[in-house]
Amino acid sequence: MKYRVRHSTRYEYADQVNQGYNVAYLIPRECNGQRVNYSDIRIIPAPTSRIKRVDYFGNVVCHFTVERPHQSLEVIVDSEVEIAPSEPRLLGGGITCAEVLAALKSGSELEDMSATEFSFNSPMIATSPQLADFGRDLFRPERSFLEAVGELNSRIFKDFKYDPGFSTVATPLVDVLKNRRGVCQDFAHLAIGVMRSLGFAARYVSGYLETLPPPGQVKMQGADASHAWFAVYIPGDDWQDFDPTNDVMPADQHITTAWGRDYSDVTPLKGVVFGGGGKQILSVAVDVARVELGNAVGFNTVAPAPSQTQSQSQT
Secondary structure, three states, X not given: OEEEEEEEEEXXXXXXXXXXXXXXXXXXXXXXXXEEEEEEEEEEOOOOEEXXXXXXOOOEEEEEEEOOXXXXXXXXXXXXXXXXXXXXXXXXXXXXXXXXXXXXXXXXOHHHHHHHHHHOOEOOEXXXXXXXXXXXXXXXXXXXXXXXXXXXXXXXXXXXEEOOOOOOOOOOHXXXXXXXXXXXXXXXXXXXXXXXXXXXXXXXXXXXXXXXXOOOOOOOOOOOOOEEEEEEEOOOOOEEEEEOOOOEOOOOOEEEXXXXXXXXXXXXXXXXXXXXXXXXXXXXXXXXXXXXXXXEEOXXXXXXXXXXXXXXXXX
């Protein structure tokens, strides 16, 4: 599959901003099965400085400063991404839960040892007995590890309500668990919290979903905005992605932008501004278009809730 993605973010400030310093995780990354043909980032007004680099996790991140007076900021990223077709992965059989824990504990292989950093607490995800209890019955020692993760994915999908009005980026995970509602970011954090509380390694993945589904298929939750899901580490194999918001294993409709320990590592756009009057209006539009025979199919513009996307603070 080939997709063209446009992610547009615009801030309108109540008063003049004199300086702004920002970090953007908006450029899709190269990873297994995904190739980035091009990605272009435009910033209005033109930045005084702009630096693109690869971060600790291998994500492409852009740092930029605007050091001239302005009352609005717009960041537009256009990308073209190709995703190779893949066979659906079978969840039954394979390595057991006990074998996964043993490999992570011993760290005898370099990949196993590297993965353990995703089994500890992170800024937005703290392990707890409550999170462990939510999934403990699924991860019996002798059970297939992937089968257990798949059932956890389904449990979150069935037990939790997708509610864009419930949470913000600051909503504690304990509230999400208690109220059984949230958005894709919350469900990814919840799954990661459960996995880590049981001793497994799991990471947060940000990206996009194809905006319009293929004919005859139901539109997925979260397809109108930046999306989020999680991935688990399988010793001796690789990482496997799961999307609890839609109860699927991401394939050719999921486009990966970045991954890290949690949302704070890969926030699409964040920064600090000096001035601005303390108030701002944020508008975000995400377009994901499938490209067939050189033409974009199903191009659609949408605007997600501001609280689930980018953030800036005033000084």
